[in-house]
Each structure stands twice: as structure tokens, then as C-alpha cells.
Amino acid sequence: MAKFIRIDMGTRTAEIGACPEKYAGLAGRGLTSMFIADEVKPTCHPLGKYNKLVFAPGFLTGTSAVNSGRISCGAKSPLTGGIKESNSGGSFSQKMARLDIKALVFEGLPADGKYAVVKVDKDGVTFDEAPAEIVGAGNYDAIKVLQDKYGPKVGVALIGPAGEMKLSAANISFADPEGNIRSAGRGGLGAVMGSKGIKAVIIDDAGASAVPIARPEEFKSAAKRFANALTTHPVTGQGLPKYGTNVLVNILNEAGGLPTENFRRGRNEWANNIGGETMAATIEERGGKTTHGCHAGCVIRCSQHYVDKQGKYITSGFEYETIWALGADAAIDDLDAIAYADREYDEVGIDSIETSVAVAVAMDAGVIPWGDAKAALDLIRQIRQGTPLGRILGCGAAAVGQMYGLTRVPVVKNQAIPAYDPRAVKGVGLTYATTPMGADHTAGYAVATNILRVGGFVDPLGKEGQVELSRNLQIATAAVDSTGMCLFIAFAILDIPDGFNALVDMINARYDLSLTGDDVTALGKTILKAELDFNRRAGFTSAHDRLPEFFEEPCPPHNTVWDFTDEEIDSVLAF
Amino acid sequence: MADHARHGEGAGRDAAPAAGQDTIELRAFMGLAELFRTRGWPVPLPVRVHPGTTGPELLRQLDIAPEQVEVVFVNGKAVSPDLAVMSGGDRVALAPPGVPGPYRVLLGFRKM
Structure with a gap:
């Protein structure tokens, strides 16, 4: 029987029960969002006693299905004030699934203001005081201390100094199989974890049995087809x-x-210096790793080990969005400097997208010069020092914009707009505007071919077909986010129809179900509706589904503007 | 063999546009960037074309196999190689199969 574990951080007690019937058919984002919508008071303070933090593996996590090791984290977001699901790689999710834990729910506030380490294993839940040397420490050292104490193979979820300070952009970091760091980055869920006095959660699956598969032969066959598509x-x-x-x-x-x-133009002259081609050549030349997986069973392996000139590891999971934000939006034409900033984000435990966009806003405000790598790194290091400016930066782009009186602040629902200009890639702009998550490119990532009827090429600079496309992408993504699958599977299941069929077949074989593709997209709609309803009850209206007015300015080189009407925007998620 | 000038600024920031009255300014990404490097071509590569040169003509001129190119950008707009048309002064780029994200749909690489 799948377990549903509630952990009260006020009393440091745990209640291990059977998964309630209403959550039995859910997993990943579906479970976290339905749970938050059911149990969290929408108008609550995100750092207060009514908020809850929930972790859930996906439908297929823990099985032999490739790329199925994502963990979904949910709560009311301190950054957006709305519902949030943020997911990550790492080892944690697969261990949860092997222990047959459907969800870990963290409730209440600590009585004494101290940080705990919560340990979950086959025997239950125990609470320890957080080792003194990891409070205030960087995440890399903290993971080493925790894995020395609890075992080298345990899964670790933890907050860094940013989460301890309850900054709105604080993330939850997860150890990957090599003890490096992956993050549930967006929306400040690290601040929620910090508010509950949780420094780290350890999961130890020693003695756990394999995830049960209802129809093993069918599963094996579907898993093989799926891996083949990828x-x-x-x-x-x-x-x-x-x-x-x-x-x-x-x-x-x-x-x-x-x-x-800061979104003044859509093209620059130095992009190739910071691009993937240069990055791969640099890593190869220095003897780093151009490819590595964020969890066991990943066959895509989009991560890497970026190393310095002496071949020493700097960072991994060095993503486009972080590199864009510092390299183009903040004009830092220096991949090494961006790598050191990315390392500091991981150490302090903060969203690398939000904070990098905040750096660009700070440059726009004249706090530091455009493109100044050293000044940017000094600024980012102030987060760990807890200076007033560091804390402002750690609360995101909107906070920086507000402190310095700017109107050019690229956020929706207070969350920074990522790496795709909505005037040149208009479909993604509709997703930024309307997703219940606040501006988030990953909210519209997968395409459900069974409901997409655009019927031609989409012109990224025009409006035609974009409403339907954004809607479709958001529905399909909500469903994929429930499987435990990495969103990058989306490309393969879009182009190789059997890939999508194999995904559904795996879920059916795992749970002895007979779902169809339409059921999967219906699930996506149900999730989105619950999320939208939570936000409505939290006080959000369609007025919050708007891009900042500076997007009315033409964006070179195409000189297009953001020109969707309110009615068009409001029709995206009207289903 | 490509009809192109044997000069360029190589790595670093883009120089002033290489395109002239009868040349396009050509870039290439991912594995095609490696092909450029292997052939000793600068980025951007000035390539002499006639007005109305098509994608397939350009690829033949450059000795690049059609299956190596999923999309041709002409002045920042993505089109399939078969539909690409260019003339001197244009900024052109070649992208191979393998561009990640929903951007193959959002940027018009793939018909839906």
C-alpha cells in the first residue's frame, strides 16, 4: 500500500498513513498541485503556519523507465503568491518511489527556530538537529557532511543560506548521483522549507524492494520502445x-x-562566445565532461561538468537559461565568469534564472556596470553574506526593480521572464502571461499531438495559431510533469508517435490501467484547472495575466511588439 | 567546394556584417559549426550567391548534405531548406536536426 507521510515540524512528529483514495491516481505535479489546492489556505502567508510543502515522485519514478527520476515539489510560492510546482533531478525521487512513498508533506512551523534534518527510511521518520557546520554553509560542503553522516548513497534535499534567510528566490537543492547539485529552482520553495525549520531531508532506501509492476512483460516492452524513441x-x-x-x-x-x-533587443554580437558550441569545445579542451545525467537512468544526459583552465570542476547542470541571463541579458561575455556565478547560485541555493535576471535589472538601475563580471559576482556573493543588497537580489527581479524605481522589470506574477523574448517567440509569451506558475518557459514544453490542430508552420513573429499552441503546450506539460519524466522527452514523443504511445503503455502496465492518450491530456486539463482555481482563491484575476508594458516597445532585429489583446490572452486557458 | 572568401574574424564578437551586394553572411550551429571549423571556414562565412538562391542550391554550393540541415534562417526567420530563398546582403544560418525544446514548433521549424 502506497504511503502518504505527513511530517509536523512544530511537534517533530510524523504520521505514516495509506495514500488517501483521492490521490491514489495522481503523482508528480498532479499530486502536488491537487494537494496544495485541497489543503493550503490560498490567502495564507507563504512562510506562515498554513502553508504546506509537498514532495512527490512521478507515475513512473523508480521503475526501469528511462528519464523518469524527477521529483515534484509543491507549495504556495513566496515569490508569486500563487500555487507552485517546481521539479528537479537528483536521486531523491527514485528512493522515495522505492520506499513506496506517494508523498512527503511538511506542515507546521518549528517551535524553537532551530534547523532539523529529517530522515526518512524503511523504518519511518526521524528528526536530528542540523549539524552546526552546515548551517550557513554552501550546499556542496553541506551535502558532503550529510552523506558522511547518513551514508554515501542517501538522497539529499536541502536548502542553502538563501533558504535559511527565507529569500523569495531560494530553491531546494537535490544531490545527484555524484553528490553534485540539481535544483527545484523556481518560485522560492527553499524559503518555505526554511520557514519550516528544515535544513535537509535525507532519504535512505536501503532494504526497500523494487517498485512493483502490475504487468511486467508489457512494461518491459513499452520501456524498450520508449528508450528507443529517445x-x-x-x-x-x-x-x-x-x-x-x-x-x-x-x-x-x-x-x-x-x-x-534587460530585454532591449533580441540579438547580440557575442552570442557565439557563450553558446553551447563554444561551451562544448571549451569543456573538451580542458578535459571536463560534456555529457552527464542528473539521475540514474537518464539516457539524454544533457548536463555536463564545466571545468576551469586547470581542469578543476566548477559547476554542472549549466543551463541555457542561466547562461542567457548573465551572458546576454546582463551582457557578461565570459563563460568562465558565468560558470562561477552558477556555482555560487548552487552553493547559496537560489534560483539561477530569477537571480540572473535580477542582476540584469540591477545593471539597468546603475547598481553595477553592464557586463561587469567581477561586479556581478561580488553582488551575487552578497546573498550569502546577507547584506541588504544581497537579500534584495535574492528576492528576485521584481524586488530589485521596486527598490530602484524601474518600470523595465521583466516579470509576470513577480517571477522573472526567462530566455525567450515574447515579442519574437510569441507563443511562449502567452505561456508566460497565463501559466498559473508565473513566467515560466517550462510550463509550456510538451506538445500533445492528439489535440493539436494548428495545421501548419507557426510564425513566431505573428499571432496566428499561438493561443491554441500555448494552450496545448501547457496542457501536455502538466500531464508530463506528473509522470516523473524529464520534460526533454517531449521532443521524442512529439516526433515519434510510438514514443507517446509507449509512455502511456508504461503507465498502464505499471498500475494495471487502460488509459488512452486522451486520458493523459484530460489529466493535464484537470491539473491546470485546480492550479488556476487556487490562484483565483488567492486573489489572482486576469489582470495578473499580463506582460509588463515595456513589451509594447519594438524588439530589434525584427522590431515586433507584444500585441495580443486582453481577450486573446484570456482565451488561452479558457477550456 | 564552396565559393567563399578565405578571410574572417574567427572566434570572438561578430565583426561588421560580412554580407555585401552579392554575398550572404552565413553562420552554422551545432554539428554544422564543427563542420565549418573542420573546413577552416570563418564564422560568419561570406558566401557569394546569385539573387534568389534557394536552400538546396546553397547546400550544393557548400557541399553540405541536405539531411544535415533541418532549418535555414534567412534574416532571422526559420524556414525549411526547400523553401529558403536568399540574395546578397542577407544574413543566413544553418541549423541541423537536434535543436531542443518546443522551439522547433514555436520558431516554425516543424509543421503542426
Whole structure:
């Protein structure tokens, strides 16, 4: 019987029960969002006693299905004030699934203001005081201390100094199989974890049995077809392993959609210096790793080990969005400097997208000069020092904009707009505007071919077909986010129909179900509706589904503007 | 063999546009960037074309196999190689299969 574990941080007690019937058919984002919508008071303070933090593995997590090891984290967001699901790689989710834990729910506030380490294993839940040497420490050292104490193979979820300070952009970090760091980055869930006095959660699956599969032969066959779709597709089989997500720098620059100098233009002259091609060549030349997986069973392996000139590890999971934000939006034409900043984000435990956009806003405000790598790194290090300016930066782009009286602040629902200019890639702009998550490119990532009827090429600079496309992308993504699958599977299941069928077949074989593709997309709609309803009850209206007015300015080189009407925007999620 | 000038600024920031009255300014990404490097071509590469040169003509001129190119950007707009048309002064780029994200749909690489 799948377990549903509630952990009260006020009394440091745990209640291990059977998964309630209403959550039995849910997992991943579906479970976290339905749970938050059911149990969290929408108007509560995100750092107060009524908020709850929930972790859930996906439908397929813990099985032999490739790329199924994502963990979904949910709560009311301190950054947006709305519902939030943020997911991550790492080892945690697979261990949760092997222990047959459907969800870990953290409730209440600590009585004494001290930080605890919560340990979950086959025997239950125990609470320890957080070792003194990890409070205030960087995440890399903290993971070492925790794995020395609890075992080298345990899964670790933890907050860094940013979460301890309850900054609105604080993330939850997860140890990957090599003790490096992956993050549930967006929306400040690290601040919620910090408010509950949780420094780290340890999960130890020693003694756990394999995840049960209802129809094993059928599962095995579907899993093989699915893996085949991923490994034969040029995106997941070649593009991502070789160049990582950072290959998008040159592509978006060419398309005129690479926001540069706080979204003043969509193309710059130095993009190739910070792009995936240069990054891969640099890593190869220095003896780093151009490819590595964020969890066991990943066959895409889009991550990498970026190393310094002496070949020493700096960072991994060095993503396009971080590199864009510092390299183009903040105009830092220096991949090494961006890597050190990325390392500091991981150490302090803060969202690398939000904070990098905040750096660009700070440059726009004249706090530091445009493109000044050293000044930017000094500024980012102030987060760990807890200076007033560091704390403002750690609360995100909107906080910086407000402190310095700017109107040019690229956020929706207070969350920073990522790496695709909505004037040059209009479909993604509709997703930024309408997703219940606040501006988030990953809210519209997968395409459900069974409901998409655009019927032609979409012109990224025009409006035609974009409403339907954004709606479709958001529905399909909500469903994929429930499977435990990495979103990068989306490319393969879009182009190889059997890949999508195999995904559904795996879920059916795992749970002895007979779902169809339509059931999966219906699930996506149900999740989105619950999230939208939570936000409505929290006080959000369609007025919050708008891009900042500076997007009315033309964006070179195409000189297009954001020109959707309110009615068009409001029709995106009207289903 | 490509009809192109044997000069360029190589790595670093883009120089002033290489395109002239009868040349396009050509870039290439991912594995095609490696092909450029292997052939000793600068980025951007000035390539002499006639007015109305098509994608397939350009690829033949450059000795690049059609299956190596999923999309041709002409002045920042993505089109399939078969539909690409260019003339001197244009900024052109070649992207191979393998561009990640929903951007193959959002940027018009793939018909839906």
C-alpha cells in the first residue's frame, strides 16, 4: 500500500498513513498541485503556519523507465503568491518511489527556530538537529557532511543560506548521483522549507524492494520502445548530450529572440562566445565532461561538468537559461565568469534564472556596470553574506526593480521572464502571461499531438495559431510533469508517435490501467484547472495575466511588439 | 567546394556584417559549426550567391548534405531548406536536426 507521510515540524512528529483514495491516481505535479489546492489556505502567508510543502515522485519514478527520476515539489510560492510546482533531478525521487512513498508533506512551523534534518527510511521518520557546520554553509560542503553522516548513497534535499534567510528566490537543492547539485529552482520553495525549520531531508532506501509492476512483460516492452524513441531522436540522441541546453543561445540569437541588456533587443554580437558550441569545445579542451545525467537512468544526459583552465570542476547542470541571463541579458561575455556565478547560485541555493535576471535589472538601475563580471559576482556573493543588497537580489527581479524605481522589470506574477523574448517567440509569451506558475518557459514544453490542430508552420513573429499552441503546450506539460519524466522527452514523443504511445503503455502496465492518450491530456486539463482555481482563491484575476508594458516597445532585429489583446490572452486557458 | 572568401574574424564578437551586394553572411550551429571549423571556414562565412538562391542550391554550393540541415534562417526567420530563398546582403544560418525544446514548433521549424 502506497504511503502518504505527513511530517509536523512544530511537534517533530510524523504520521505514516495509506495514500488517501483521492490521490491514489495522481503523482508528480498532479499530486502536488491537487494537494496544495485541497489543503493550503490560498490567502495564507507563504512562510506562515498554513502553508504546506509537498514532495512527490512521478507515475513512473523508480521503475526501469528511462528519464523518469524527477521529483515534484509543491507549495504556495513566496515569490508569486500563487500555487507552485517546481521539479528537479537528483536521486531523491527514485528512493522515495522505492520506499513506496506517494508523498512527503511538511506542515507546521518549528517551535524553537532551530534547523532539523529529517530522515526518512524503511523504518519511518526521524528528526536530528542540523549539524552546526552546515548551517550557513554552501550546499556542496553541506551535502558532503550529510552523506558522511547518513551514508554515501542517501538522497539529499536541502536548502542553502538563501533558504535559511527565507529569500523569495531560494530553491531546494537535490544531490545527484555524484553528490553534485540539481535544483527545484523556481518560485522560492527553499524559503518555505526554511520557514519550516528544515535544513535537509535525507532519504535512505536501503532494504526497500523494487517498485512493483502490475504487468511486467508489457512494461518491459513499452520501456524498450520508449528508450528507443529517445535514443534515436536527434534532439535527445545527439543535440542535448553533445551541447546541452545551451545550444539554444545561437539559435535564439539567430531568431532574434535572445533578450539582451534587460530585454532591449533580441540579438547580440557575442552570442557565439557563450553558446553551447563554444561551451562544448571549451569543456573538451580542458578535459571536463560534456555529457552527464542528473539521475540514474537518464539516457539524454544533457548536463555536463564545466571545468576551469586547470581542469578543476566548477559547476554542472549549466543551463541555457542561466547562461542567457548573465551572458546576454546582463551582457557578461565570459563563460568562465558565468560558470562561477552558477556555482555560487548552487552553493547559496537560489534560483539561477530569477537571480540572473535580477542582476540584469540591477545593471539597468546603475547598481553595477553592464557586463561587469567581477561586479556581478561580488553582488551575487552578497546573498550569502546577507547584506541588504544581497537579500534584495535574492528576492528576485521584481524586488530589485521596486527598490530602484524601474518600470523595465521583466516579470509576470513577480517571477522573472526567462530566455525567450515574447515579442519574437510569441507563443511562449502567452505561456508566460497565463501559466498559473508565473513566467515560466517550462510550463509550456510538451506538445500533445492528439489535440493539436494548428495545421501548419507557426510564425513566431505573428499571432496566428499561438493561443491554441500555448494552450496545448501547457496542457501536455502538466500531464508530463506528473509522470516523473524529464520534460526533454517531449521532443521524442512529439516526433515519434510510438514514443507517446509507449509512455502511456508504461503507465498502464505499471498500475494495471487502460488509459488512452486522451486520458493523459484530460489529466493535464484537470491539473491546470485546480492550479488556476487556487490562484483565483488567492486573489489572482486576469489582470495578473499580463506582460509588463515595456513589451509594447519594438524588439530589434525584427522590431515586433507584444500585441495580443486582453481577450486573446484570456482565451488561452479558457477550456 | 564552396565559393567563399578565405578571410574572417574567427572566434570572438561578430565583426561588421560580412554580407555585401552579392554575398550572404552565413553562420552554422551545432554539428554544422564543427563542420565549418573542420573546413577552416570563418564564422560568419561570406558566401557569394546569385539573387534568389534557394536552400538546396546553397547546400550544393557548400557541399553540405541536405539531411544535415533541418532549418535555414534567412534574416532571422526559420524556414525549411526547400523553401529558403536568399540574395546578397542577407544574413543566413544553418541549423541541423537536434535543436531542443518546443522551439522547433514555436520558431516554425516543424509543421503542426
